[in-house]
Each structure stands twice: as structure tokens, then as C-alpha cells.
Amino acid sequence: MQVLEQRPRTITSVLRGDPQRRPLPDRQVAAGLRAQLEDGIFSLWPNEPREPVTVRASAFTLNPTSTEGTSTGQFRGLLLNQLLRLLAMGVTISDPFANAIEAWRSEDAASPLLAQVDQLDAEDLARLRADVQSHFTTLERNLGPLPASWEPRSAVRAYQRLAGGQVILRDTIDLSLGTTTSERASVVLIDVTTSPLGASAERIMRYHALVQTLRTGVAPLRSAAFSSATAELWVLDVTNELLQRGVDDVLHVLSKVATA
């Protein structure tokens, strides 16, 4: 694993790397991973789970110091994701908080979380505004330019059914670059978090890579996590070993559900 502490060149330049040194896309690995997951689930539930079990990236968050679970942390994360979408489109953002709220409202005006933000008192609102501004500054400074030719996609959703539809893997990737149809592997997945990176970040990176591989049938090139709290960037090259560990992580989460 390549760990870059503080001040990477820019996130995108590190992730894309040298085009000539990228490997060929692995189009064979997905079927094997799916079979392993199916076998693992069968050993946990020989007759399939009675109720559908849904696994999300949040199932891998075990960092006790994380503030993502709290309301403020959740609002901040959601607002920063909206700003990431705008940055990926090359928008000049003048007022991060107002722009993020506007983007969020345009997508999901009926969101109960948005209603909660509207009900915050002046003090909490000011704190959230300052928080978002500070995280946005870190993100904008480190992200770097995103040329349209890199085909940025934000909030990429994935939904995989296993065990006859009784186990569902759901995922949303904050930012994806590249395409599965290129001659060389070029897809990089970026998870942006407002918490410091911990052990769970690595599991989430593996989960993103695994679900993306199952969804598209092509293993991505890299999976990364960026913390707007510490400006740390973690990058993992997606290998067979990493995907195997992703399978183990998912089966570990499912085994906890099965024994609960």
C-alpha cells in the first residue's frame, strides 16, 4: 500500500499515474469472486437467510473516534459530497455551504436530513457552515483539476444481489474516474470522508473495489480514500489479493449477522 502523508501532489495525478505503466484490465476475476461469495454465504445460511440482508460500506466503519455517525458529521459528509460533484464538473464555488445546500435540495428536496439542517439553530448552523468551508478548502486544494477526458462520475451507485437475492451489496462511490472499456485498466475509485482515515477506511476501499468488480465485470485500477479532515490520501492498487480480502471482509460482516 502506498501511503501519502499530508500534501499529496494532487489526488488525481497520484491516482491516474503514468498511463503507459497501467496493466491490462482484468476481466476474468469477477466470476470467481462471485462464486466465492456465494459459497461463503451458503456455508453461513444453507437455506438462504429468511430476511434479505443488505451490506453497505458503513458496515465496515468501526472507528470509534469517527464523527460520521453523528448528525453534524453526517450533514458535513453529505454536503462535502455535493461539493465534490460540483468540483468534478469544474464549477467555481463561491459559497461552499450555500452551494452545497442548493445542490442537495435540487436532488432530494424531500430529504428528512435536509429538513433537519433547515431546523438547526443559528449557532449550530454557523458551526456547520464553518466546518463545511474548512473541509471544502482542504478538498479543493488537494483534488487538482479533473479533465473531462478522464470521465469523472460522482455518486456512482452499485447494487449486487447474491444468494438468490437474499443478500444485497449496496455501494455508492463518491467519485470514479476512467472507463471499463479502455485498453488499459483506468478506473480509479475515490472515497472522500470528513473523518480521519483509520483501519475501516482500508476495508471500505476494498469493498468499493469488490462491488465495482462484481458490477462491471472488470477490476478497477486503484481504490483510494481521502480525508478532508487531515488531507491524508490512501491509495491501494487493486490486485487479486485485495479483492480476496474484500470477499473475506464481506463474509465477516455477514457471519456477524448470521450469528446475531
Add this chain to the structure above:
Amino acid sequence: MTTLLHRRITPRALGELISHAPVDTVTLTDEHLTSFAARLRGVSTIDHRRLDAWAVERAAQPIDAFHWTPQTAKRALAGAALRRGGPEGNVLDAVRQEIATHLERATAGWARPGSLSWWLANSSEVVRSVTAAEASASALQLREVALLIPGDVQVASTDAYYDVPGARTSLRGRRDLVVTTPTGRVVLRVRGGAPGKSAGPGLRADLFIDAASDPLHRSAQRIIGLWPDAGVMLSVDGTMSDLRAGARDLVRSAVVRRAQQSKLAA
């Protein structure tokens, strides 16, 4: 007997679904269409109604009134951007140009209230950017599907529309890509999320509407519904039994909708 097939999206599986599509296609006769119109006329309606695969899939649940959002605007913009930019073009730039064209149309006074151009012109830069993000992601997904297909594939210029004579009903069938084969055509429809239990009936409804809107009322050889978020695809052949099932489901959805409206009125 249904011809519904379920496959994972891979270049090989998609190629086989297209190349192995049935060669013999069926044609809806005037009798078929007259009988269909008579059945819909039997389901009275005060307002003009519009039926589509979504109405079939959600027949028992009320459908919210349509309004523009980045999610509802993305499909129209994505298809237009792909036609503008071509398969090798820069998708994001094409989406931006498409939005600029809509704004020009609105500025020139050609956009009627409620249209996409009108909505875009009355939205802020931030909302237009979120719309561009959604549309470019959708266009990239559509292009990735198109690149998996060997042969002559085109982005559909419009959805399929058919106005049922005397029944105050118009049908709209979704189609995103059309593959022209030596013996006919294969229609592809790309949707977000994952297919539900009624995805098959929805696909058959689109098959029927596509055939009804064809100038010669010839059915497509096969219709393929792709759900790239879930990595799966379903297909239905253009057989008479599938066309009949599609027509029946459209009539049923009109009946259920009328029953709901009567309940609300009571």
C-alpha cells in the same frame, strides 16, 4: 409462454443476445390495434392519459406528478449529448453544449413553460451543474453499453410514441439504443437501480409500444433491458404472445389507475 431471459452484463452475453435474436418478427395488424384501442376506450378517462412501462411496473401505486429535477432531466440530455458527440467524443463537453443549446432556445423564446429548456433556464448555475453531472454519468454509462455491442448501434433519436385512436391515451415506450440487424432491429433500454419483480412486464409493454409506433407496426426482434448499476440485463423476444402480454398489461394499468382515481374522487 414467456421468452424472458436474465443474464449478467458481459460483452459476450450481450453480443449473443443480439446476434441470436429471433430472425422471424411479427407484425401488428389493424385488427390487433383496433381491438387494443377498443379495450382502452372501455376504460373511460376525463383527462388525456399517458401510459408507459413505468405505469405497468407500478400499477398499484400512485405515481407522483412529473417535475424536472437533475435525475429526471439526465436521460434526455444524455441521449442528446451522445448523438451530438458521437461514440469517440468528449461526453462532458457534449452535455455542456446540449445544456447551452437548451438555454439558447429559452432565451430566444422558443421554450414553452414546463419544458426542459424552460426549467434549465430558470435554474441556478449550481442546479445546472448537478444536472450536467447526472447527465454525463448517464451518457458515459450508455456509451459503455454501446461500446460492448458489435455492429451497427445507434442512440435512439426519440422514445417510441403511439397515440391510441379515440381512447384519449398516448403510449410512450423507452428506448435508448437501437441495433440494426440484417433482418430487423434489437432495441435496448438502460435503467438505473436494479430490476424489480415487474421488470419483465415493463419490458413487454415497451416492446408493444415500440411495435405500435413502428410505421409498419413490425415488432423488434428482441428488446433488452439493461440495469448497469446491478450489472444485469433482461430480454424479451418480439413474439406475438409477448406483444399480447404487453398490451394486456397496459390495459390493466389503465384500469387500476381509473380505480384509484375513482377511490380518490369518492
